[in-house]
Amino acid sequence: MRGLMQQSPLDVAGLMRRVERLFGHKRVITATATGEVVATWAEVAARARRLAAVLDTLGVPDQGRVGTFGWNSQRHVELYLAVPASGRVLHTLNHRLFAEEITHIIRDAADDVLFVDRSLLPRVWPIVERLATVRRIVVMDDGGRADLPDDPRIADYEDLLSRVREPARPAVVDENDAASLCYTSGTTGRPKGVLYSHRSIVLHALMLLGADTFAISERDVVMPIVPMFHVNAWGLPYAAMLAGSDLVLPGPATAPAELIDQLERHRVTFSGAVATVWRGLQPLLGAADLSSLRMVVSGGGAVPGALSKAWQDGAGLPLTNAWGMTETSPVVTCARLATVHDGLDADARREVLRRPGPPLPLTEIRIAGDEGELQAYGPTVAAAYYGAEGSPASFTADGWLRTGDVGAIDRYGYLEILDRTKDLVKSGGEWISSVQLENEIMAHPAVYEAAVIAVADERWGERPLACVVPVPGAEIDERDLRAHLAGRVASWWIPGRIVVLDEIPKTATGKFSKVSLRGMVGL
Structure with missing residues (x-):
């Protein structure tokens, strides 16, 4: 029936x-x-x-x-x-x-x-x-x-x-x-x-309106900084239509000073972009009135703890992490504070928000395989690729998307991304997470950006190499940086080689380009 x-x-x-x-x-x-x-x-x-x-x-x-x-x-x-x-x-x-x-x-x-x-x-x-x-x-x-x-x-x-x-x-x-x-x-x-x-576009837009997701409503002023050429700007324009929000669009005015001005002048309440953008706006936070903001979402990669704290100190709220891919419309998980976090202090609550969080309603995630690969399933997740470059190996026999990310899921369903499978460093038979190591390096006050890549090692197979960009006016002392990492990560995670760069190359969507980085350092 x-x-x-x-x-x-x-x-x-x-x-x-x-x-x-x-x-x-x-x-x-x-x-x-x-x-x-x-x-x-x-x-x-x-x-x-x-x-x-x-x-x-x-x-x-x-x-x-x-x-x-x-x-x-x-x-x-x-x-x-x-x-x-x-x-x-x-x-x-x-x-x-x-x-x-x-x-x-x-x-x-x-x-x-x-x-x-x-x-x-x-x-x-x-x-x-x-x-x-x-x-x-x-x-x-x-x-x-x-x-x-x-x-x-x-x-x-x-x-x-x-x-x-x-x-x-x-x-x-x-x-x-x-x-x-x-x-x-x-x-x-x-x-x-x-x-x-x-169907997937409408469902995804509806999911973004959820109270435990982005909670976009008619009262919001939504400003997608994430480009409209990238995964439908994370579905934010469609979510704004569904909710009836005002929509602020930066056009070609994407310099940090221009973005800050728009956020302040239009009393934006919600915005989303990759961490690279939020890092670029960080030095300007103290000079702007951003009190209208209720949520700032950072996607496309890990949210460094130091960057999230800088936003809390300078704008009054930490960054909230969300995870997804082009193949997933893109949002699959979003950080949120649940009842189990009620007893946490401000620092611990910020730590919860800088991780990807639990899956949105209608979506499912799981960890599979020896490497702990993250897989996703749901009505907003691709079942196959379009065109000549289709890859059946990207999907499991039971229809789940193989994301290529390595992750862990806690007892409450909260996701933590540990690395990309291709970016893990396997040293002496043990895995080193480049994402976790990068975050700890960027917690050093002299470090602006950091990216970790694997280099061949005769004894250990692979060792981590850290590429770091100093904060303007600061200098990187390698011994001091290694001392900073001691106690934060296992001793065998600490890079033996540190390369100081003027800039870490980015992909077309603002993520670290480790392919280009390997070329820069001669690998």
């Missing part, structure tokens, strides 16, 4: 109807090169409906891929709505990747039309120019000064929108149809496509 409930699909069009009807008066604020642009959600939704008609006039087929090279902006939000709601697939592209990676991704996705912010043209056009399979390139004028190439494929976003008088007819979309496509950063092998469904 089946239940007798209405078969209302979970789709992006439903998110658009909700924000338009209930929260049309709330605002979307975008920073541009020439000042801020403010629109209501009702105006954004109306433009998105006309944009869907533009896709019709451009001849984009049903389920056709629409690529975007864009900053966090109102126009990008309009694409977030119009493309999936019209039955096409939104494909957000990372302009920071290498040219050959971008070329591979566009070809693998078979992008039909590309939307590009004008300020990104100097970076993108030399790549796109050679791709004859891309039929049209729509330029979004964000105040950038780049000259428009003389190419018949190029059109202007606002010009196309102005020619459309009526919105597109509603598309018939199944909730399991593809809605958006995002490629992994390619840290191991070539980037792989992750194809999200309408």
Whole structure:
């Protein structure tokens, strides 16, 4: 016997109807090169409906891929709505990747039309120019000064929108149809496509509203600093639509001083970014009034204890860690303080929040194998990869995603990420966690950043090598740093070799690039 409930699909069009009807008066604020642009959600939704008609006039087929090279902006939000709601697939592209990676991704996705912010043209056009399979390139004028190439494929976003008088007819979309496509950063092998469904996007947005997750509500002012080209900006724009939050978008204004100004001036209550961003803002905390913030989420890697304390001291609240991957929509776990933590002091409570925390409702995690690999399962987790670079080995026989992370789960379900399987250091037959070692190194007051990599050792097989960046004006004393580590980690974890660098290379999404780092130190 089946239940007798209405078969209302979970789709992006439903998110658009909700924000338009209930929260049309709330605002979307975008920073541009020439000042801020403010629109209501009702105006954004109306433009998105006309944009869907533009896709019709451009001849984009049903389920056709629409690529975007864009900053966090109102126009990008309009694409977030119009493309999936019209039955096409939104494909957000990372302009920071290498040219050959971008070329591979566009070809693998078979992008039909590309939307590009004008300020990104100097970076993108030399790549796109050679791709004859891309039929049209729509330029979004964000105040950038780049000259428009003389190419018949190029059109202007606002010009196309102005020619459309009526919105597109509603598309018939199944909730399991593809809605958006995002490629992994390619840290191991070539980037792989992750194809999200309408259902997974809506469920993920709903999960972010949970009281024990991000608790995003109508009263919030949400500012996603995480790029909209990366995993749908962690789903934050969709969560803001569902809740009716104001949305603040930094556009190309991503320098620390510009971000701090936006957080303060717009009385932002919730923001999310990788630890690299929060570290860049740290020196400016004392000069800004950030009292409106209720939650600052750090993802993409471990939260160093010293950085979280600096935020608590300077902004009045510690960083909250969340864990996920492109393959998981991305949020799977989020740190929170439960009743079992009520007796902890401030330092211990901060320690709880800087770790990934328990899984969100509807998701499951487990630890498997000799290395303790973390695996994930749920309706917002990929079941396979899209395109030529699919990897069946990334999934278990019973359908769980093999994340490549090494972790541990305590009795209350709280996750701790110990390392990536490829970044573990196996010394004398025992594992050393590069993540834990990095965190202890960064607790030293003279250290700004630290990354640990394995180097071959004739006696022990592998030994850890520490690459450190000093705090501006400070010097690294190797003996003092090793003394600092004594008692914090096992004696055999302490690196025998320490390399001082001006900067640790980052991936296109702001994480430490250990592949590049090995090249820098000659490994």
